[in-house]
Amino acid sequence: MNKSKIIAFSAVSLSAALLLTACGNSSSKSEQPTQKANYSFASNILTLDTSMAADVNSIDVLLNVDAGLVRWNPDAQVVNDLAKSIDVSKDGKTYNVTLRDGLKWSNGAKLTAADFVYGWQRTVDPKTGSQYAYALTPVANASEIMAGKKTVDSLGIKAESDTKLVITLATPTPYFNKLLTLPAYYPVNEAFVKKMGNKYGTSSDTSLYNGAFKFVKGKNNWTGSNETFSIVKNDQFYDAKNVKLSGATYQIVNNPNTAVNLFKSGKLDVANLATPELVSANKKNKDYKALTSPRIDVLEYNQSGKVPELSNLKIRQALNLATNRKNLLEIAAPSFSITNTVTPKKLDQAPNGQDFATYAAQPYTYDAKKAAELFKEGLKELGKTSITLELEGANDNSFAKAAVDYLKGNLEKDLPGLTINEKLVSSAQRQKDAQNNNFQILLTSWGADYNEPSDFLMNFVSGSSMNHGLVDNKDFDKAYNAATTAPDVLSADKRYAHYKDAERALYESANVNPLATESVSLLLNPKLKGISTYNSAMIFDLRHAEITK
Structure with a gap:
């Protein structure tokens, strides 16, 4: 498979991850720039429930506020994230996972192997209605559970301790590590879900986070319908010391012309050139980038x-x-x-x-x-x-x-x-x-x-x-x-x-x-560096991003 790195938006396209390395216009000595990114979506996110997310905007946000066992790195390779180690049996059907020590949810609660068990069981449970349930088909008994023939506790994932997971597959799956990057495979805190009931994931205040960023309750939050909301650095994240941005603000901007104007006035760091007219009008802009x-x-x-x-x-x-x-x-x-x-x-x-x-x-x-x-x-x-x-x-x-x-x-x-x-x-x-x-x-x-x-x-x-x-x-x-x-x-x-x-x-x-x-044609702020973009070239991973002078 083609896992070539993309530098400065070359014409090569990665199917998993791209590294956007901006050329950057260094300014003269001045105070450090504010470490906050500004983005827009053409339509609102639909959920913060990792089992239910199926739209690109919801998944974009979830990849920044949550994390799973593994993740894509900027070189389009799957690397460990919440997992400290993953050992695969010779027959490819058993995965022995050890989690990192000291993992926490954004509310300070311990994140344990049991959270993965519950999250996966919840995704395949027909009562949940997850569109991404089928992505868990390689896991033992997942198909039978989705068909109503077996109970969720028969799913091929067991917690042996707070940090030990054993995953059993129905059939060896060479690309299973790639499937593990999906939000549908993320951990879910059972106690929090039960506390929130049907409201879980319908707003930022009824959601819990374990990623590089989080929403702050009652502060620039997502209510389920408002058109401006913000995430901030999550101090409970295991790798928080390497997260450089203080956060990001998202705006819902339905009109692509408005998004371009906001970019040019410095109020957005990225603007999607969503119409042929906008592409034609901005091709000579120094901030123009194009990707297949x-x-x-x-x-x-x-x-x-x-x-x-x-x-x-x-x-x-x-x-x-x-x-x-x-x-x-x-x-x-x-x-x-x-x-x-x-x-x-x-x-x-x-x-x-x-x-x-x-x-x-x-x-x-x-x-x-x-x-x-x-x-x-x-x-x-x-x-x-x-x-x-x-x-x-x-x-x-x-x-x-x-x-x-x-x-x-x-x-x-x-x-x-x-x-x-x-x-x-x-x-x-x-x-x-x-x-x-x-x-x-x-x-x-x-x-x-x-x-x-x-x-x-x-x-x-x-x-x-x-x-x-x-x-x-x-x-x-x-x-x-x-x-x-x-x-x-x-x-x-x-x-x-x-x-x-x-x-x-x-x-x-x-x-x-x-x-x-x-x-994808877009305008990108050259001072915003270190972004990884996933899948559709419009999902932005901010974990290692920063604003430069």
């Missing part, structure tokens, strides 16, 4: 049976063939690139050295004539002469708004008899609709959690908590399961061949419509 991002945009189809039209294979195939991706990106996001897999470019390399998206590419093409023919056949099978479908996207995402508008015209023109109704909602509502299977066609954006194809492919496994469209593709399941279980999981050649077969199965059944791999 392991993040993908797709159209999800509801295949639960609630939308009979989308249960018809020919209708889905017609929609895919009628999608003019080239024109879509020229209008909505010229810096994005067309993708032919449900895994983004620059995510990972296949064993032959190819980018996985090239290795597993499928012939997603634009063919209006063939699309119209299939659509006509699909209508005949449905006993209809026309259909109306609803296309939903986020109204606080510049690409989504432009894409929904373009796709309506594109699909209606190329598929006579089709009417597309646009539905634009907040990112929070779009997230809820996805989780509740309350949509027809959904424009979705996924960022990488770790640099391995399973991170994206797991979204289509039958029964997966991330399978929003309720895809049920037996050929896909067979290929994915072969890739992620012994013996083939232990062979890179066989594992990636199965992943390619899984991509082919999704293409042939038109279960999803991949549109583009994103790129």
Whole structure:
């Protein structure tokens, strides 16, 4: 896998972590700068519950206020964090973990091995409703617990003492250390959760922290809906002496033009150039940076049976063939690139050295004539002469708004008899609709959690908590399961061949419509150094960041 370090935003993209080393404009001798960073999100965070977080903004904050057994370092390597040591058995199924001594929660309570046991059990418990529960599938009995066939206390994680954990996997998983970086694998304090009840994680005052930063109760806190909030350095954090920032302030700025103006007036340290116009206007700015991002945009189809039209294979195939991706990106996001897999470019390399998206590419093409023919056949099978479908996207995402508008015209023109109704909602509502299977066609954006194809492919496994469209593709399941279980999981050649077969199965059944791999263009304060950015190139790890003169 490509684990090259990125210096000064070179064109190379890491699928796990990037080191942003700013060139920095040194000023003359002056007083030390204030060690506080200023950021913005286009939409609010949705939760501070590590089991429930599934949106990029919530995960961004959680990576700064919480910590797990391991973490990504700036060189895209997984290193120990709360774990002092991790010993893996020869068969790859048993992990013996020793925690660091003296770990504490932000309220001063001891952080112990039991907190990991409770946190993992809570994530896989069907009563919790975690979208990321499926990420714990490699752990022994996790699948059975999620299916309601076993109780949470059978999960393959046991605390032998306050500092000793034993993790048992159902099958050896070579990338399990990468999975451990996810918030869904973080510890959770059971006593605090029970004290907060249903309010846990719904505000900063009803949450507890163990990371480099924390929220302060009642002071610039997050209430669940307010649009400015702050985190401060956590003096209970085991590595607090190496945390240089005193904290960070987050603002919700829906308008990307406003964010750029705030950056230029010194009120933000980072501004995302979220529209083609902003990219064009700021390309010559000395603070401009551009990254290819392991993040993908797709159209999800509801295949639960609630939308009979989308249960018809020919209708889905017609929609895919009628999608003019080239024109879509020229209008909505010229810096994005067309993708032919449900895994983004620059995510990972296949064993032959190819980018996985090239290795597993499928012939997603634009063919209006063939699309119209299939659509006509699909209508005949449905006993209809026309259909109306609803296309939903986020109204606080510049690409989504432009894409929904373009796709309506594109699909209606190329598929006579089709009417597309646009539905634009907040990112929070779009997230809820996805989780509740309350949509027809959904424009979705996924960022990488770790640099391995399973991170994206797991979204289509039958029964997966991330399978929003309720895809049920037996050929896909067979290929994915072969890739992620012994013996083939232990062979890179066989594992990636199965992943390619899984991509082919999704293409042939038109279960999803991949549109583009994103790129990220932004303005970055050159005085802000030492940031690590994860996954989507817009999640900022501030643990080792600092403001320089």
